[in-house]
Amino acid sequence: MKKMFLKRKLLFLVIFSLLCISTPMAQPSQWSFDSAGMTAEFGEPSLFFRESETDQASSPMGTGVQDAIDYSAFMASAGARYLRSEMSVSAPTPSIRAGKEGEVLFLQSQAGFANSFPTPAGNLVALAHDDKFVSIYSGHDFVPDSALKDKIGKGERVGTVDGKSGSAAGSYAVQIYDGESGVWVNPAFFVQVAGDKKPPLIEQVALLGKDGEFLPPVKKKEIASTLQGTYTLAARIVDLPSRPGAISGVFRLKVVLDGQVLFDKKMDAARATAQGLSFLDLGAPSSSVIDGRGRFLLGDYFFARGVHNLEFLAYDFAGNVSNFLWKFKAE
Amino acid sequence: MESNVRSKRPHNYVSAGLILLCSALAYVFLSTQLLSHAERVSPADTIRLPDAFGATDAGGVAGGSPHAFANNVSYGYYSEDGTIGLIKAMRAGVALDDEHLLESDPANGIVRLTSVKTGATAIIPLDGFPFIGEKRLFIVRPDQKAITEIDGSGRFLWSHEFGTLITACSISRTLTVWGLLDGSVQFVDQKGLLVGDIQPGSRDVSSLYSCVYGAAISGDAKLVAMIYGLEPQYFLVYGKNNGVYTLAHKRKLAEPVRSAQAIAFSEDGTSVLARSAGGFIYYDEGKKKSTIIQARYSQGSRTTAKILPMHKDMFASLLSDKEKSLVAVFRKGSLLAMFPVANDAADISYHDGILAVAGSRAVTRFKVGEK
Numbered sequence: 007m008k009k010m011f012l013k014r015k016l017l018f019l020v021i022f023s024l025l026c027i028s029t030p031m032a033q034p035s036q037w038s039f040d041s042a043g044m045t046a047e048f049g050e051p052s053l054f055f056r057e058s059e060t061d062q063a064s065s066p067m068g069t070g071v072q073d074a075i076d077y078s079a080f081m082a083s084a085g086a087r088y089l090r091s092e093m094s095v096s097a098p099t100p101s102i103r104a105g106k107e108g109e110v111l112f113l114q115s116q117a118g119f120a121n122s123f124p125t126p127a128g129n130l131v132a133l134a135h136d137d138k139f140v141s142i143y144s145g146h147d148f149v150p151d152s153a154l155k156d157k158i159g160k161g162e163r164v165g166t167v168d169g170k171s172g173s174a175a176g177s178y179a180v181q182i183y184d185g186e187s188g189v190w191v192n193p194a195f196f197v198q199v200a201g202d203k204k205p206p207l208i209e210q211v212a213l214l215g216k217d218g219e220f221l222p223p224v225k226k227k228e229i230a231s232t233l234q235g236t237y238t239l240a241a242r243i244v245d246l247p248s249r250p251g252a253i254s255g256v257f258r259l260k261v262v263l264d265g266q267v268l269f270d271k272k273m274d275a276a277r278a279t280a281q282g283l284s285f286l287d288l289g290a291p292s293s294s295v296i297d298g299r300g301r302f303l304l305g306d307y308f309f310a311r312g313v314h315n316l317e318f319l320a321y322d323f324a325g326n327v328s329n330f331l332w333k334f335k336a337e
Numbered sequence: 338m339e340s341n342v343r344s345k346r347p348h349n350y351v352s353a354g355l356i357l358l359c360s361a362l363a364y365v366f367l368s369t370q371l372l373s374h375a376e377r378v379s380p381a382d383t384i385r386l387p388d389a390f391g392a393t394d395a396g397g398v399a400g401g402s403p404h405a406f407a408n409n410v411s412y413g414y415y416s417e418d419g420t421i422g423l424i425k426a427m428r429a430g431v432a433l434d435d436e437h438l439l440e441s442d443p444a445n446g447i448v449r450l451t452s453v454k455t456g457a458t459a460i461i462p463l464d465g466f467p468f469i470g471e472k473r474l475f476i477v478r479p480d481q482k483a484i485t486e487i488d489g490s491g492r493f494l495w496s497h498e499f500g501t502l503i504t505a506c507s508i509s510r511t512l513t514v515w516g517l518l519d520g521s522v523q524f525v526d527q528k529g530l531l532v533g534d535i536q537p538g539s540r541d542v543s544s545l546y547s548c549v550y551g552a553a554i555s556g557d558a559k560l561v562a563m564i565y566g567l568e569p570q571y572f573l574v575y576g577k578n579n580g581v582y583t584l585a586h587k588r589k590l591a592e593p594v595r596s597a598q599a600i601a602f603s604e605d606g607t608s609v610l611a612r613s614a615g616g617f618i619y620y621d622e623g624k625k626k627s628t629i630i631q632a633r634y635s636q637g638s639r640t641t642a643k644i645l646p647m648h649k650d651m652f653a654s655l656l657s658d659k660e661k662s663l664v665a666v667f668r669k670g671s672l673l674a675m676f677p678v679a680n681d682a683a684d685i686s687y688h689d690g691i692l693a694v695a696g697s698r699a700v701t702r703f704k705v706g707e708k
């Protein structure tokens with residue numbers, strides 16, 4: 007019986023591996039983006055949300071707020087808490103060129119009629135490519151070419167950036183959607199990684215239990231105790247560029263418990279589901295996999311009685327790695 | 338014999354000319370019905386907007402019935418007698434109707450909701466752009482992939498994240514319809530639950546590329562219309578049968594659009610008016626047929642249009658390009674009237690037989706007869 011189970015498991019693993027190998031992915035070499043620097047925000051918690059680390063149940067605005075409004079409902083919702091799926095690009099020149107030949111699929115202009123459906127993503131050009139990929143160029147600084155042809159060749163201009171918004175002069179966002187597989191692909195796959203020597207920063211790790219959170223002690227050598235039971239693994243990780251022009255972004259998260267790999271996922275794609283976006287093969291919407299402090303929730307695991315070594319590893323695109331080793335006792 | 342043939346030639350030219358003239362007249366007659374007195378669109382009055390902004394009390398127009406206006410430089414409210422109660426400088430992220438004013442404040446990551454009746458303001462802790470449809474209030478997330486609905490007092494109702502970018506939407510009292518970049522149309526109910534979807538490309542039509550360029554749902558949610566796909570592009574109408582939307586009508590479009598287009602059901606839900614690159618598409622549910630209305634300036638990709646259902650089976654559309662703006666009025670698939678308005682006209686609204694066109698210097702009102 008056990009043998010049969012093992013055989014089935016092996017067969018499943020073989021089929022799964024074959025499926026993974028056969029999943030169509032665009033060849034990065036077919037693409038090229040001009041950039042003077044990129045931030046792979048793919049999989050990063052939304053900026054506004056990350057900044058509000060204070061008690062989420064209270065108003066982030068301070069005064070003048072009605073008591074009737076439940077702010078915690080907003081802050082926990084997909085409207086506020088989400089993971090991003092774009093890459094910010096600092097343009098080296100005002101001209102923004104197509105990363106690959108394609109057909110104009112969708113054009114969006116901020117200059118529509120007043121009081122109409124809004125365009126928070128700003129001006130936008132979506133190009134459909136023959137391999138069912140769609141690349142999207144957008145931003146509030148981005149202006150699509152007024153005489154944009156229906157078919158665009160690789161390297162042809164799709165628009166310009168003028169840096170008027172003042173946030174980051176001449177920047178725009180790139181997103182890539184694989185229409186065949188129904189996934190958003192991390193655009194950092196399509197650029198040459200160079201120059202980043204700074205590893206990601208593991209800002210915080212925690213075990214979230216039903217009675218509260220268990221955090222590593224301030225003194226690293228101290229072995230703290232918690233109750234045996236099921237906890238959610240939580241980690242907040244950021245990756246900042248080591249110098250202007252370098253590509254930054256968290257690419258892979260790995261958690262090892264007592265020598266056994268608990269979690270090892272890459273920030274390579276986000277699946278589009280009926281419930282929203284699923285990053286790291288975790289649940290959707292993306293608001294369900296980050297908590298009120300911008301920490302990734304990496305799943306629930308049981309910690310039996312005994313001393314445990316829990317190691318968190320975070321990799322960026324250049325392969326730089328940082329780790330955090332946490333020794334604790336479950337009682 | 339030869340000479341007879343020669344002598345008939347001039348008559349042939351005259352006959353052909355007459356036939357062409359008659360055809361042209363018939364086309365004009367059939368496509369542009371003569372207006373009866375009851376259907377006439379006539380100028381009513383003009384409300385001049387002040388150059389300076391500063392009046393800040395929306396409650397100041399509560400004495401009358403306040404009406405919202407928005408143009409490219411300002412937004413606010415005026416009363417029936419033309420008094421301006423509130424006028425502010427236009428910026429991105431404003432949505433308003435006669436009852437609610439929503440203003441986004443991206444710097445602080447909030448949206449302000451003001452009740453026009455009471456003047457009370459609530460702060461919504463969301464970074465996004467607001468939208469109002471069928472008196473329902475929504476905030477679209479900055480990445481255009483999620484929507485949140487709030488009630489009139491600012492309370493959270495629901496939030497939903499989509500798998501791809503929102504490219505079109507339509508609101509009814511009970512359902513919201515979201516057209517997406519991946520070519521699907523999703524239905525979200527009043528509780529924020531995804532209750533169904535239509536994927537035209539998987540069962541009904543075949544296009545090389547999938548995308549939804551316009552979507553509309555009838556007030557009773559029995560019909561859904563959309564502009565879908567590229568190479569080729571289709572105008573599609575779905576009807577609800579036993580709780581499931583099935584294809585009721587399709588029309589292949591000769592020229593495609595590549596940006597979001599206006600599309601709306603009539604107030605009685607029996608017809609649809611949509612803008613396409615080849616002109617307006619009119620669909621009559623009774624006849625299950627669609628026709629193209631090739632009104633001047635309605636074609637091509639440079640003109641943008643906003644479509645507004647008026648009473649019963651009438652529509653108004655604001656057409657605009659860089660040089661001019663026009664208003665077209667339709668009934669039962671016929672163009673009733675078309676007239677120029679201020680070049681900077683940016684919005685149209687309709688109340689009780691009055692069609693208001695908001696330009697940057699004035700709101701011009703027209704009486705529309707109800708048949």
